[in-house]
Amino acid sequence: MGNEPDSLRLISGVGAKGPACFLLQAAGKRLLLDLGEGPPPGMLPDLDGIGPLDALILTHGHKDHVGGLSLLGEKLGQPPVYATTSVACALPMNLNVRPLPSGGDTDVLGIAVTTGRNGHAPGGVWLHFSVGGGFLYTGDWSAESILYAYDPPAKPAATALVDCSYGGYDKPIAACWIELKPFVERGPLLLPVPANGRGPEIALEIFRRGFTEIFVDEAMRDALGRFATTDRHSLRVGAAEDIARLTAAAKPIDAARPRGVMLAASADGSSGATARLLAQWQHTAEPAIVFTGYLTPGTPAERLVKSGRGQFVRWNVHPRLSDVVVLARAIKPQTVIPAFCDRAQLALLADKLAPVRVTMERTVGL
Numbered sequence: 001m002g003n004e005p006d007s008l009r010l011i012s013g014v015g016a017k018g019p020a021c022f023l024l025q026a027a028g029k030r031l032l033l034d035l036g037e038g039p040p041p042g043m044l045p046d047l048d049g050i051g052p053l054d055a056l057i058l059t060h061g062h063k064d065h066v067g068g069l070s071l072l073g074e075k076l077g078q079p080p081v082y083a084t085t086s087v088a089c090a091l092p093m094n095l096n097v098r099p100l101p102s103g104g105d106t107d108v109l110g111i112a113v114t115t116g117r118n119g120h121a122p123g124g125v126w127l128h129f130s131v132g133g134g135f136l137y138t139g140d141w142s143a144e145s146i147l148y149a150y151d152p153p154a155k156p157a158a159t160a161l162v163d164c165s166y167g168g169y170d171k172p173i174a175a176c177w178i179e180l181k182p183f184v185e186r187g188p189l190l191l192p193v194p195a196n197g198r199g200p201e202i203a204l205e206i207f208r209r210g211f212t213e214i215f216v217d218e219a220m221r222d223a224l225g226r227f228a229t230t231d232r233h234s235l236r237v238g239a240a241e242d243i244a245r246l247t248a249a250a251k252p253i254d255a256a257r258p259r260g261v262m263l264a265a266s267a268d269g270s271s272g273a274t275a276r277l278l279a280q281w282q283h284t285a286e287p288a289i290v291f292t293g294y295l296t297p298g299t300p301a302e303r304l305v306k307s308g309r310g311q312f313v314r315w316n317v318h319p320r321l322s323d324v325v326v327l328a329r330a331i332k333p334q335t336v337i338p339a340f341c342d343r344a345q346l347a348l349l350a351d352k353l354a355p356v357r358v359t360m361e362r363t364v365g366l
């Protein structure tokens with residue numbers, strides 16, 4: 001195996017929205033980068049023929065990056081799983097977890113790895129590997145978050161696998177607030193959100209704008225509480241104090257009395273408090289229901305927006321096109337592989353990143 005050329009195999013997550021899963025073969029090691037499920041519930045990467053791994057490395061704890069852990073074992077062996085403390089806390093107990101720093105230099109089985117905070121989720125990181133001319137995997141990332149700290153990658157990387165979820169979309173997060181604001185002002189409003197992602201961030205934005213009638217479910221309350229402990233290192237400078245005030249001000253949602261702005265998980269309405277609340281409120285005129293993330297096919301989110309009972313207002317948690325261009329200028333890649341967007345975005349991205357080679361080929365040499 002040590003004689004094989006260094007390469008990156010795009011198992012899933014490139015060419016169409018799907019679970020993140022990539023195989024990095026370098027320095028004689030086989031490292032799997034993320035192992036997700038979804039977004040559509042039950043969608044798993046095809047791991048036939050992948051064989052035993054030397055390690056699994058996780059960028060963050062969202063289901064489309066960690067939801068496929070049940071596939072370890074028979075097909076992939078029981079490799080060590082590298083994850084930051086925040087991400088490791090939510091993983092099953094039976095894994096052989098090894099720590100990954102949320103920022104700085106480390107070593108994974110003899111390969112030098114640099115990480116930095118991804119501005120996207122608690123404990124979330126991007127990964128830079130000192131293999132070939134340098135290889136960067138961003139995982140999901142955002143340069144705009146008011147809550148999650150982002151450490152821009154700076155090390156040169158000849159090859160970069162980059163979250164381009166939004167393709168050519170380029171509106172700033174300030175424009176998201178302008179669209180969301182009328183719903184917040186009008187109230188009552190239900191925002192189905194991921195508690196370990198944009199949920200606390202949107203709550204913080206609303207709170208900072210002076211709206212204090214904020215109601216949260218258990219998942220959101222737990223997530224807010226973790227910013228005082230395990231997830232504190234993921235906060236942007238200046239956010240800790242406001243998050244503490246928000247946590248103290250937020251009240252529990254009363255299903256019998258919709259009021260103010262209510263934030264509850266899950267984001268697509270298929271589970272958690274939102275599944276119960278949507279069942280109760282889908283046929284009533286109030287509250288307004290606004291979804292802010294990817295409308296997963298076959299979920300209540302998609303159904304309610306299609307029927308007109310729900311609205312969609314995007315809240316940026318992935319990079320805009322201009323953020324991707326800034327990243328590419330910093331790391332000077334020869335090859336960029338856009339991840340988590342449709343193949344139809346390839347030509348546009350190639351044009352904007354020229355003269356960089358932009359590819360979605362299944363296997364890329366490093």
Ligand SMILES: [Zn+2]
Binds near residue numbers: 060062140
């Ligand atoms: Zn994510």
